[in-house]
Amino acid sequence: MNLIVNIKKKLKGFQLKIDFEADQDILGILGASGSGKSMTLRCIAGIETPDEGKIILNNRVLFDSEKKINLPCQQRKVGFLFQNYALYPHMTVEKNIGFSLSGLPSNQRSEKVLKAIEMMHLKDLEKRYPVELSGGQQQRVALARALVVEPEVLLLDEPFSALDEYLRTQMVNQLMETLSDYKGATLFVTHNMEEAYRLCKKIMVIDHGRKEICGDREEIFLRPTTLPVAQVTGCKNISTANLLPDGRLEAKDWGITLSPPENGSGKDISYVGIRANHVKMAEEPGKNVFELWPVYTNEAPFRITVYLSRVKPEPNSRDYELQWEMSKDKWVEKKDLPLPWKVYLDPEKLICIS
């Protein structure tokens, strides 16, 4: 199984210019809204036409601007799961799944539909119309409908963005189970780093139509190589930086000077970052320990984000330099410590971007 994509397309405000290969592992395509990730999928499916380039699926040319090949959607064998599921509203679940199989004899068709219904846990819903289904059920129908024609590649366009938190976790797990039996390649587009990490071993980050990086998920989350990658993988503290002659690192936006990580010195560094959950409290003054004041906090049900400033904040001030995220249990322990707090930025946790 392999999919080769190398395309260019002019979009509003920027040019989409993407090349990558995908195999049987799920490839996550991570990017902010409007970065061109959905457009990439639509080009592969034949819904949109690239200006130039090539798309090759299992040695079949789907698109080649030089040879003037542009297969219609119907012949591409590309399954597409739309963000809004795009079910046929005037057909029952059964008909939705079976509609594309009308070329088959009816006994074969009903057998396939039955199998898909069982696989996606849709029993007893066969006669319902899409409006009578919940969001999660609609998505299962859409997935069953896409898989029943046995596509060679499955494209998932932000499939979970319309679901609530609880359902989302459930559906991610179910999708993993379903896809473990699926023989084709899968591309999964999302702006949610958590979903991407959970579902995909390989991740490609797109920003403004360009591929920023493509590789192993651990590597990408551990050591982001560019600013957009750091941002989209959820690094909340990022500052412009400057490597000083003495080898130390000046974080300009934060107004502090840091000791860089051991392997980080020597190379050209223009940004430094640290994940909000990697910020720690220190017992004593020392290397990379700074005195910071809490400005305000922002609470989630189980976690809390504390916004820190180098100077003692004025009342009602919202100016801060760093974000510190921790669990609420930790917060109870820390919040009454004497001010200013000694905050430790572990050099090995620093993200250095050239």
Place this chain on the structure above:
Amino acid sequence: MEFDISPLIVSVKTTLAATLITFVLGLLAAYWMAGYRKKLKGLIDGIFILPMVLPPTVVGFLLLILVGRRGPVGRILQYFDTNIIFSWSATVIAAVVVSFPMMYKTAKGAFEQIDQNILFAARTLGVPEWKVFLKVSIPLAWPGIVAGGILAFARALGEFGATMMLAGNIPGRTQTIPMAIYFAVEGGNENLAYLWVALIMIISFLVIFIMNYWLEYQQKFIRGRRGC
């Protein structure tokens, strides 16, 4: 005075034939234009809508030039020894041209309302284009298509100006009810005019009634599917 029923027959025949032709042509044109993305879209759309904006006499005049003896279409027809002017087909052509924009515009609006992703979903699943049209687009746009058909019917039934120019007023052949009313009033035969007006009003009320009933039925249908 002997009552001549022929205008009713001419009107019914003309309107039914014209509505049928307009329905098919308008539907295809609407589907084509709803998916059309090229530069000429505005121009083609404008030409299709034009008969609705122009005075019917102007439409009639233009048709006369086009299919008249010296017109481009007229010459071809003459070659086959056919003449359209002042024949029954002229009433149909006039009615088709003026009712076409009603069907086209309403159906196009309905097609454009369809979520494009649904059509693309069908295509990526390998459903051929004609089947996407017949089994997905048409059912989803159906209420709008029917509304367009009824509007086109009403417009064809009431057609006067273009018919007058192109088909004239030949009793039993091209004299429709609107034509009969005009010439009855002109000839001072008010009772006859009253009769035809009453008939036209009955037909029009029936059309409105059917249309409302249809819309209500559609809504019930949709509500029924939602199960509330």
